[in-house]
Amino acid sequence: MARNTNRSIVGRRTARFGDSQDKTRRLQFGLGAAPGDLRGADKCLRCSFGNIPVIEEVVWTIPLPLTAEEAISTLGDTVNLLSGSSSVPGVASIDSTFLINGILQTDILAQGVGVHVFHEPMSFSTIGNAFNAPTTTVNPPPSPDVFTVNDLTNRAMSTQVLADGSNFTPADFIFGGDVWRAGWNFINAYQFQWKTSQRELILNEIAADVSYFGSFADAEASGTSEIAIIEFVAAVNATYRSKGSATIFLPVNFRRVGSVNGGSATNNVGIFHPTRDFDLAPVTWGGLRWQGYGCRGQMYRPIESPCFLERGIPIGMLFMVQDAVHQALMLEAVSINNDPLGSNISPDENLLCTTAVLPAPATPGTPTAGAIVAGGVNTMLEQTLDATPVLVPQSVGVCREVFKGGILKLGIKIKGWEMPGGWKAYCENNMPQIMKPTASAS
DSSP states (O other): OOOOOOOOSSOOOOOOOGGGSOOOOOOOOGGGSOTTOOHHHHHHHHSOGGGSOEEEEEEEEEEEOBOHHHHHHHSSSEEOTTOSOSOOTTOOEEEESSSBTTBOSSOEEEEEEEEEEEEOSEEEEEEEEEEEOOSSOOOOOOOBSOOBHHHHHTTTTOTTSOTTOTTEEEEEEEESHHHHHHHHHHHHHEEEEEEETTTEEEEEEEHHHHEEEOOTTSTTTOEEEEEEOHHHHHHHHHHHHHTTOSEEEEEOOEEEEEEEOTTOTTOOEEEEEEOOTTSEEEEEEOOOOOBOGGGTTSSSEEEEEEEEEOTTSOOEEEEEEOOHHHHHHHHHHHBTTTTTTOSEEOSSTTOOSBOOOOOOOSSTTOOOOSSOOTTOOOOSEEEOOSSSOOEEEOOBBOOEEEEEEEEEEEEEEEEEEEOOHHHHHHHHHHOGGGGSSOOOOO
């Protein structure tokens, strides 16, 4: 048989190894250049780090809720993020690039200012009950989706729950939603003012026109899903305890299916079955997306004429309240007791916290106020689950205690160029027009 001497199947190839490749021409760099030719090094030395745009910023991290005192003190008629204080009531963290908050260490030629509002990227809510915070480790009482006055009176939720319901009330749990409301009302409540020197006003615009929200609501960043609520409930309860709250939130773990009379018309009590239906809550990933008109769709409000800021002089940037309605709504959203509504919220100031089920009045037009009385007026009748069903009037609570959680971040940022000594001297000699203490931006 003839032997195939062609060993190449895909074509002849020649392998070249490192020692046989063409040598790469190496060039000297920087200070390694030939003597007398330091153009590269000179260019590098003249390129100060100050010629790279820098951002000086102060950011407040505010976990919700705040006590009423913290809310009024920190978010009152004047809000000063650039104050020299390292501790602000209700502010858990102050992130700053300044050595001393609000005072520059080097001169800066500012060309933009940012008012940034960031918040939780998600929001969800669920129902539950508020229970007086125990001081020792205890088994929690059952937490039903709904209960009646009869259930309270006849101790359907165990003896831990008082018959008058004073330590156990229906509650709503909101994570993220109040943070979004607080941020939106904040930028509409305040005027952003920037003053330099002693009284010179550089910028005076409504915060909504110069603010920037994190774009969590972009199409590619928003969506819906479900989330386990337990870790958020634990974190919020810990925050409420730290704020001196008398109550904590209990998620729902029982559903009410009806009631029985147990052979006695005065012993009506609910029937419940265990559930884990409320372990997960629908969550919306997204949020507010606002870029102020003055920002032109960017993260910063451009300064038309660059503003020279001297080191060592406090930067006067303040939020001054200009809309009392938005300020009140913001304070209600951030406060632990929902001022001015109160911690146990009724649908109206003239409504009590339980629906009416009253006995037949002794005299027409003069109903007797008080607890449920068997055989009373046919109001909200429930058919019991007894072998021989009967109709029993029921009364439920209408007030709600609201638990809220999430983080609100407020920031002021200054974008510009640092001006170290050499560059500053050059600008003073060659560009004196930019060295004025201020240059109006409005």
